[in-house]
Amino acid sequence: MNQTSNIANKIPLIARADNDNKSYGFTYNSINFSQEGFEIFGGLNAVDSRSSVEACFKKIRELNLSCARMGAYKPRTSPYGFQGLREDCLDYVFELAGLYNIKVIAMEVLSEKHIEAINSVLTKLNNPCGVMLQIGTRNAQNFELLKACGRQTEYPILYKRGFGISLEESLQAAEYIANEGNNKIIFCLRGMKSNYSGPHRNFVDFSLTPTIKRLTKLPVCIDPSHSIGNKQTDQNNISDLFHANAAGIISGANMSLVDIHPSPKDSLVDGPQTLDLNEFEILVKDSQFVRNSYLERKKLFFM
Ligand code: PEP
Ligand code: MN
Numbered sequence: 278m279n280q281t282s283n284i285a286n287k288i289p290l291i292a293r294a295d296n297d298n299k300s301y302g303f304t305y306n307s308i309n310f311s312q313e314g315f316e317i318f319g320g321l322n323a324v325d326s327r328s329s330v331e332a333c334f335k336k337i338r339e340l341n342l343s344c345a346r347m348g349a350y351k352p353r354t355s356p357y358g359f360q361g362l363r364e365d366c367l368d369y370v371f372e373l374a375g376l377y378n379i380k381v382i383a384m385e386v387l388s389e390k391h392i393e394a395i396n397s398v399l400t401k402l403n404n405p406c407g408v409m410l411q412i413g414t415r416n417a418q419n420f421e422l423l424k425a426c427g428r429q430t431e432y433p434i435l436y437k438r439g440f441g442i443s444l445e446e447s448l449q450a451a452e453y454i455a456n457e458g459n460n461k462i463i464f465c466l467r468g469m470k471s472n473y474s475g476p477h478r479n480f481v482d483f484s485l486t487p488t489i490k491r492l493t494k495l496p497v498c499i500d501p502s503h504s505i506g507n508k509q510t511d512q513n514n515i516s517d518l519f520h521a522n523a524a525g526i527i528s529g530a531n532m533s534l535v536d537i538h539p540s541p542k543d544s545l546v547d548g549p550q551t552l553d554l555n556e557f558e559i560l561v562k563d564s565q566f567v568r569n570s571y572l573e574r575k576k577l578f579f580m
Pocket of ligand 1: 467
């Protein structure tokens with residue numbers, strides 16, 4: 278038995294069968310998320326004010342994008358770190374999303390209560406936008422949270438790979454979600470914690486993008502912001518964060534999750550890795566350029 282089928286036996290619901298070359302995915306709130314598509318989710322790592330949210334949505338709309346990220350609940354290393362505005366920001370985040378026609382917002386949840394809070398605000402406001410529930414790397418093996426995200430089938434799940442566990446363990450964690458009945462899952466690469474990755478914050482693992490698409494039916498997201506952790510540039514003024522983003526896209530990533538802020542120095546969480554709105558505009562152009570190259574590249578190998 279080869280290595281592929283060894284893993285496949287452990288993840289029967291999300292695994293792609295040997296010799297199955299179909300593309301998989303799902304549609305949510307009119308956006309198709311698939312192993313063939315590509316979406317950029319730029320937005321606030323941590324929501325800090327209504328005006329920051331609005332500035333991001335305005336830019337995202339200007340750039341003709343339909344998705345965003347918005348952190349309301351933050352998992353922080355220190356209990357004294359900013360924990361997010363939590364329920365206090367949900368109303369205006371969703372209202373503004375509706376106003377700017379943002380279809381899907383990726384939002385991290387740390388407990389089942391957060392899913393309920395998001396659901397109740399969206400329902401109260403008559404669903405102005407959709408939400409993709411994000412499971413952060415620190416909760417990659419929080420099995421009760423995984424089960425809770427799987428029990429509900431309304432919201433798709435953005436599952437972030439655990440930063441200190443094997444790929445096989447993370448895939449089995451994603452299987453927990455499918456096993457409870459929710460198969461709208463996107464698998465996110467966000468880099469691994471390692472002493473060998475410096476000066477990057479995490480060891481970039483985007484070379485696994487095609488591997489996960491081969492092993493599973495899940496679309497793959499990359500998070501260049503958390504992988505690189507800073508905006509240092511090379512001699513051509515291109516930052517490692519942009520290069521990592523391009524590396525993921527050229528190998529077929531279906532989504533890129535990017536921290537942006539109208540004034541990154543004022544961002545309450547992860548400022549050093551956060552793009553301002555002009556930098557984001559360049560990242561979007563660069564991403565489209567690389568995505569087109571990927572589509573051209575695919576033709577070379579078409580059988
Ligand atoms: C985030 O995306 O805001 C985040 C906390 O990421 P991670 O779980 O990958 O650290
Ligand atoms: Mn973070």
